[in-house]
Amino acid sequence: MPTLTEMLAASMWSRSLTTEQMQRVKSEMIVRSVPAGGFVCRKGEEVEHWIGVIDGLVKISSLSAAGKSMTFTGVPSGGWFGEGSLLKDEPRRYDIIVLRDSQIACMPRTTFMWLLDSSIEFNRFLLVQLNERLGQFIAMVEHDRLLGPDARVARCLATMFNPHLYPGSGPLLQISQEELGYLAGLSRQRVNQSLKQLEIAGLLRIEYGGITVLDLEGLKQFEH
DNA sequence: TCATTAAATTGTT
DNA sequence: AACAATTTAATGA
Numbered sequence: 001m002p003t004l005t006e007m008l009a010a011s012m013w014s015r016s017l018t019t020e021q022m023q024r025v026k027s028e029m030i031v032r033s034v035p036a037g038g039f040v041c042r043k044g045e046e047v048e049h050w051i052g053v054i055d056g057l058v059k060i061s062s063l064s065a066a067g068k069s070m071t072f073t074g075v076p077s078g079g080w081f082g083e084g085s086l087l088k089d090e091p092r093r094y095d096i097i098v099l100r101d102s103q104i105a106c107m108p109r110t111t112f113m114w115l116l117d118s119s120i121e122f123n124r125f126l127l128v129q130l131n132e133r134l135g136q137f138i139a140m141v142e143h144d145r146l147l148g149p150d151a152r153v154a155r156c157l158a159t160m161f162n163p164h165l166y167p168g169s170g171p172l173l174q175i176s177q178e179e180l181g182y183l184a185g186l187s188r189q190r191v192n193q194s195l196k197q198l199e200i201a202g203l204l205r206i207e208y209g210g211i212t213v214l215d216l217e218g219l220k221q222f223e224h
Numbered sequence: 225t226c227a228t229t230a231a232a233t234t235g236t237t
Numbered sequence: 238a239a240c241a242a243t244t245t246a247a248t249g250a
Contacts, residue, residue, distance in 0.1 A: 176232080176233060176234085177233075177234070177235095178233080178234095188233095188234090189235090189236085189237095189238095192234070192235065192236085196235095206234085208232090208233065208234075208243080208244050208245070209232080209233065209234090209244085209245080
């Protein structure tokens with residue numbers, strides 16, 4: 001299982017830090033174990049940390065007034081999020097829930113601000129991350145209204161596989177069909193059927209406990 | 225190293 | 238939601 005040290009080492013923004021800077025970041029961060037189904041933070045809470053997923057899977061969602069859960073995106077191991085709320089200094093807008101037992105890294109606001117002031121690489125990372133997210137949400141508005149289940153699963157996988165946001169070690173994404181169901185808002189059975197269609201289309205390969213992405217562009221553009 | 229077992233995940237209805 | 242089949246991980250000889 002990855003550790004905080006390993007996750008930091010794998011993050012693009014930490015590359016240019018001196019060992020002293022790295023040491024400071026590491027010592028000021030907090031690691032939390034969150035059990036499956038647990039909250040990392042809730043909508044409306046004060047934002048005090050920038051959050052990274054050391055190991056596990058997180059979903060960012062919101063509960064509508066009618067009580068319906070709307071999932072915006074999933075964040076796999078190696079991902080960072082929450083910079084938006086930190087920068088705007090506003091209460092958290094979404095619920096952050098883990099789908100499986102996870103190790104969560106929390107960077108205090110003061111550390112975050114210090115990095116912002118002292119590291120160009122850190123700023124560049126945030127710029128790319130914000131831009132990629134913007135692209136994801138534009139794509140969502142553009143297409144998602146009319147998309148069927150197969151395409152929603154495809155989108156979901158494509159966002160989780162974004163090489164800019166989550167520079168995974170390979171094309172294999174560790175996610176069960178049940179977890180994918182939570183993210184896409186579909187039943188596990190439906191996800192199973194969708195994955196088969198996508199496999200037939202040659203876009204991915206179904207593995208035990210995961211998915212191997214063969215054609216990322218194809219997944220992004222899949223429409224029926 | 226191999227066989228057995230439990231747990232997780234998948235495939236199907 | 239339920240069930241069977243399959244894969245993986247853990248255990249101990």
